Amino acid sequence: MGVIKVENLKLTYGTGTSFEKTALSDVSFEIEKGEFVGVIGHTGSGKSTLVQLLNGLLKPTEGKVFLNGKDIWAEPKKIREVRFKVGMVFQYPEYQLFEETVEKDIAFGPKNMGLPEEEIRERVRSAAEFVGLKEELMKKSPFDLSGGEKRRAAIAGVIAMDPDVLILDEPTAGLDPLGRDALLSQIRSYHQVRKNTVMLVSHSMEDIARIADRILVMNKGKKEMLDTASAVFSKGEELEKMGLRVPQITKLMMLLRGQGIPVSTDILTVEQGFSEIVSQLSV
Numbered sequence: 001m002g003v004i005k006v007e008n009l010k011l012t013y014g015t016g017t018s019f020e021k022t023a024l025s026d027v028s029f030e031i032e033k034g035e036f037v038g039v040i041g042h043t044g045s046g047k048s049t050l051v052q053l054l055n056g057l058l059k060p061t062e063g064k065v066f067l068n069g070k071d072i073w074a075e076p077k078k079i080r081e082v083r084f085k086v087g088m089v090f091q092y093p094e095y096q097l098f099e100e101t102v103e104k105d106i107a108f109g110p111k112n113m114g115l116p117e118e119e120i121r122e123r124v125r126s127a128a129e130f131v132g133l134k135e136e137l138m139k140k141s142p143f144d145l146s147g148g149e150k151r152r153a154a155i156a157g158v159i160a161m162d163p164d165v166l167i168l169d170e171p172t173a174g175l176d177p178l179g180r181d182a183l184l185s186q187i188r189s190y191h192q193v194r195k196n197t198v199m200l201v202s203h204s205m206e207d208i209a210r211i212a213d214r215i216l217v218m219n220k221g222k223k224e225m226l227d228t229a230s231a232v233f234s235k236g237e238e239l240e241k242m243g244l245r246v247p248q249i250t251k252l253m254m255l256l257r258g259q260g261i262p263v264s265t266d267i268l269t270v271e272q273g274f275s276e277i278v279s280q281l282s283v
Contacts, residue, residue, distance in 0.1 A: 028063075084109070
């Protein structure tokens with residue numbers, strides 16, 4: 001069994017009222033330990049609702065969520081422990097900062113886990129290093145940091161808990177291109193070193209294509225696909241019907257192929273596209 005498994009998940013708001021709405025319906029899938037999974041879908045597709053079900057912030061109306069083979073709601077009084085193991089980084093996580101110093105903010109989660117002081121200090125140091133926060137910033141107020149630094153500090157606070165699964169909901173929202181690329185690189189480095197499971201929710205097909213092992217596609221509250229990036233983005237017409245698109249470089253390769261140029265359409269990043277075009281020019 002994978003690290004995360006969901007069976008027939010359903011979530012309905014306002015049950016029995018005139019405002020009743022089903023946000024998720026009959027969603028089932030399994031995520032293996034150590035995978036990097038991208039989650040995509042149109043606005044209102046159920047992406048954010050789904051990931052909040054995975055760490056117990058929301059309780060399903062029907063169905064089950066398993067973490068390492070155990071139903072997370074089997075013992076409701078222990079749901080807090082699940083949230084230490086499935087760490088959640090919300091969109092604009094810098095709004096979660098509240099402590100006097102950056103160091104104390106990052107340490108908040110590990111302290112609540114009841115860890116010894118020495119281990120807390122090591123986790124804070126390691127998490128700050130992963131996200132690229134300089135040591136001189138640790139004694140500063142988090143509110144004195146730049147926007148990008150605040151974002152990294154908030155993410156470090158979740159990483160410091162060393163969760164089995166790290167979920168990031170639009171972590172690059174509002175960042176400039178350089179800031180976005182730097183943060184994604186740090187997230188990828190974290191995944192490669194820690195070898196835990198990461199789920200990244202994003203509207204950017206380019207970001208998902210270059211970083212995810214598999215992609216979960218949500219559509220109107222249902223799981224539409226869960227497959228490798230190349231397999232998902234090969235279904236461009238289906239994605240467009242859902243209000244999504246393939247990465248721009250993939251679309252360019254498809255257009256070139258349509259013009260009779262024998263390039264591969266299994267291209268997901270600009271770097272891959274450059275190499276493919278150069279190889280065709282040298283033929």
